[in-house]
Amino acid sequence: MEVLFSKYENDVEEHSNVSDALDGDDLCQREELEDEFCSYVGASYAVATSHGTSALHLAMLALDLKRGDKVVCSVNSHPNVPEVVRHFDAEPIFIDIEENYYNIDLNKLEEYLQENKSKKLKAVIVTHVAGITVDLERLYNMGKLYNVKIVEDACDALGATYNGQKIGSTGADITCFNFSSHLRENICNGGMLVTDDDEIIERARLLNNHAIVRDEDALEYIYDVVDIGNDYSMSQLDAAFIRAMVKKQDKVMQRQKEIAQIYSKELVGVDHITLPDLESVETPYSLYIIKIDKNRDSFARELKDKGVHTGLHFIPLHLISYYKTKYSLKVNAFPVALRSYQQVLSLPIYASMSDEEIKYVIDTIKEVASTRV
Structure with a gap:
């Protein structure tokens, strides 16, 4: 017998949603997914991205990360965490973990923040290994006390909770999900950035599609570009499949x-x-x-x-x-x-x-x- 480490799920609803997308149904699967995901996790805003790494990269863009800035993360994370930091020529700072659940050690994190107060220190990215969180209330208090943004890497935390409240709605500045996370390959790729912050979501939505803006009264092929963004957008087919995936989580x-x-x-x-x-x-x-x-x-x-x-x-x-x-x-x-x-x-x-x-x-x-x- 062979037992795989991971296997993607598919059922009638996945097939139905994908068929609708292939048939050119007027329904925008991506917008539906964003709305349904907000309802599921309890977040105010969501942006669907092409992959979980795209969501993290977009998060760094939304926080206006620049060359020479610093972002703290756990040394026990997937390489995509410091990778998105390095793409800005910024510096990842690694912190050791606690023994029981392999998450960032909050005592060591606080020691670092106390000793390294700098305007260059922009954010802390916290990975929830196996979907198990650290003491988030303490983490959020650190963010306010030391004036750093808190970004949660929830690659294995879809549906996870903290004090009974779903991750994505517990108080982080940004939470990023991955629907095809490390070693758990799905038939499709996709990520999600969620936030309750009006300014962050406005910037994330702008930069999610090359920072292109259009005048509603102009012809549809007329556009302008107001910043440096990228194309992180999730495909309609991926969104269709993931909608069904989230519903049965x-x-x-x-x-x-x-x-x-x-x-x-x-x-x-x-x-x-x-x-x-x-x-x-x-x-x-x-x-x-x-x-x-x-x-x-x-x-x-x-x-x-x-x-x-x-x-x-x-x-x-x-x-x-x-x-x-x-x-x-x-x-x-x-x-x-x-x-x-x-x-x-x-x-x-x-x-x-x-x-x-x-x-x-x-x-x-x-x-x-x-x-x-």
Whole structure:
């Protein structure tokens, strides 16, 4: 048997929406998605983009990031986070993580903000690993206290909550979603930028399409360009598919919760494995991350040889050649992230997994673990 790490979902509604788009239906799928997404997460405004990375890049444009500016982020993030910063010739500042859920360490973040007060420090991008958040109330207070914008990277946090309120409506200046996030490839690509800020959304909408403006009374081919933007727009086909995807996200999360509970029950006590504590946090169960006490890569390789595919969230950025070289980063500079990286492994978890596939993953993990000394 082969169990993929991720598998995209599709059903009648996806096919119906895509057919409408292909048939030239007058309905603008992208505008419908933006409206429905605002309703789902509770945000005031949304801009659909071609990818999650586009949403992050557009966020930096909306914040008017410039050369020499600084943006703080977790060292345990996907490379697209510092990448969008570097495209402005700005500088990403990396912060180590906390041990339990692999998110940015707020104590270390606050220490940095206290010691580095500068007009060049523009924003903090916080990645919600596995859709589990840090103490957002404390984070937002830091943003106000140190006059930095808070951008949430919610690539695995669609439907996630903080104090019962959906991510995207909890108080960040900007939240960016990714509908085809790291190692969880979808049949389509898409991202979403959401905000409650009137000025941010006005700038984001302008720059989302080359900063083109038109006079409503002029011919449709007459336009002007008032700034430097880009083309981040989501296609109608992608929007059609993602509309259906968002509508069933709550059901998806419920099935993922069931799978996580089975993993937690059946894998408890297995030698060489540490399970995540998901009882004390709000989580969409988008990832199920275990720890392997030693030789994680050989463990993963044996699982793959037996048909079980796994993931890794993430390779710490200070181990990535570009950032390691560019900023002369030392291997031991971020000890918690380094230690976690050597052990973490993400198991398959998605709504269409069958009970048979779940059992096979569990049995295979137990089999591989039993051969370890």
